[in-house]
Amino acid sequence: MEVPYSYLKEQFASPDAILADVKKLVQSGDFTIGKALEEFEKRFASYLGAKYAIGVGTGTDALRFSLMAAGIKPGDEVITAVNTFYSTAAAIATVGAKPVFVDIDDSLLMNPDLIEKAITKKTKAIIPVHLHGLLSEMKNISSIAKKHGLVIIEDSCQSLGATIEGKKAGTFGLTGCFSLHPLKPLNVWGDAGVVVTDSDTVKERILLLRNNGLKNRDECEEYAYNCRMDTLQAVVGNHLIPDLDKVLEAKIANAKFYDKELAKIKQIKVPARDKSARYVFHNYVVMAEKRDALIAHLQKNGVSAKIHYPIPLHLQKASKYLGHKAGDFPVAEAQAKKIISLPVHQYITKEQREFVVKMIKEFYK
């Protein structure tokens, strides 16, 4: 049985309804910061319960602009999780600040108990990363940030729709940053990103940053960037938002099944789950013994599995100047050798997920 990791081959198999709206857009020529984008931004903000949503070029840019809007400058330090995707650290580094990594715990997310040790006089912000559709411990992180006067920028790129006690990922911090990349919970036909915020000043600043600093066609308020979410991608997004929760629920159901079944296998460790949270399982990640052999076994039997991510950020060449070494973040390093991501997307059938579990059981027998 084939169990593919990606949903992309099925998702747009019948694109006619979207294409009809794309055609209308093309005829109107309303390509740049057009009406469909404004509509999308409103719907996105309302889905999250945020005041504003601003469409930008990518999730990376959502982070960069948030840092700039928060006044992060060269010489500042920004704390983030060591096991995130490259762009979290890259966003910090490319605005001139220093990424300061914090180790994770058995939830796969930043360990709040380690944050305070990483705070220095130069620390200005914390970027908790809601990796894999999970949600960081925002209560603890928020109170640490408050105590030390730090800004929180949430990297929610993988966690659109995740909640804790009903409050959505991306609405705890000064901003929440989202990616709409094809491999994200709400995915468009290319690169796009969104910043959400309740702050009027942050919104105004990001509107300038994304569109050449232009106050209007002819007046430039500040030198800025060209980094707009394509209106065409907003047309796609507008089609997908109404079904978002349905898609998420399908993934959650698959994840619940895995959680229950895999807990029975002693060589597999299911991450700690907060019962008050709704995780949306962008990736379904567990720790497995003999991980690489397991992946090979699954592959051989048609089940596609992945690793997110095999090398923690402090051990990447890009981090060399920060002076880290192996052993600095023991939990992330140990996990990097054990984590495996199983297919969890909305098109996985009962038979497929049962087959995945069966293959894992077979491997450890």
Next chain:
Amino acid sequence: MSKSKEDKMQESKKEAKPEMKVPYTNFKQQYESIGKEILSAITPILANGDFVMGDAVKRFEEKFASYSQCKYVVGVANGTDALFLSMKALGIGNGDEVITPPNSFLATAAAIIATGATPVFADAREDYNIDPELIEKAITKKTKAILPVHLTGRPADMDKIMEIAKKHKLFVIEDAAQAVGAEYKGKKVGSFGDACGFSLHPLKNLNIAGDGGLITTNSDELFKKLTLLHNHGLKNRDECECWGFNSRLDSIHAAIAEVKLKYLDSWTGKIRKIAKTYAKELKGVKGISYVPVDKPYEKAVYHTFIIQCDKRDELQQYLLKKGIGTKIHYPIPIHLQKSAASLGYKEGDFPMTEKQAKRILSLPIYPELTAEQISLVIKEIKGFYK
């Protein structure tokens, strides 16, 4: 920013008015003529989910390399990023100076600022391109590069610029955002400097249905750096060589551009013919002091056709009443924008650019213009000055 949106909507309303006989832009017609072809180019991308750095991007990059007579092409998110990433890859940053004209679109200066460097302006000539004589005067110990803009689709004076760059050991980054296909002494723009940025924005001669850009270069080393910088610094899926950016040309946009590239030369031919007609008919009209024409060694692609004229604002209003859309590129020079305040320029610093800002008017020019529309534009302009 709501202001800008209002402006924008008003503008588009103006253009969409049914009584517009010659709108300034016409997106609809181009897509109607090749819509089916574009649809069939996009469909396989949707079916395969090959949206990011897909085959369509590779294919288009190869075709554009051959079209622009360059070894490498890197698809990026937009024209601004194309300039920004080129300079980053060349190591331009804090403390450096980059010489560029003050009459370009804002993004040229913004790209320099974004690297941490300082834009140093050198005034334009009558033909809107940077004056090589003034470049040399602007060079200091901190100067690292010249960023000539092939403004309006006319190639800058590349022989002189390359000579100055060689003499002073400066990099040259061409801004060809408006000039795809333009030639200087038989050589395509984008093939002169260390790198060149192109834009595929909907208002450009080679355009897509959103934002996109291209970098051309002949340097192996620069190409390698650019492929890292524009995609998170990734050497492969799991190894990150340097902190980078996320600036990629979407596959669906590459597919659209690939279809349009086939037609580009024929569209450019039509545009050049319109430019010739405008120039022939408007030259010598009392009230018009400058009409763009090619020098013998230039092949301009007329992204805009900009005349210089008396009573510019009145003429623009008059033409609007007659159903003809025009624009001003650009009414406020870069050095006089609020964003430039910290650079310390003042009115009078760039007399040519400042004079032109008050007199320039861009006439409608695109391949779909009919002979009747062209005649109408000419007739109404002549009528205004009679």
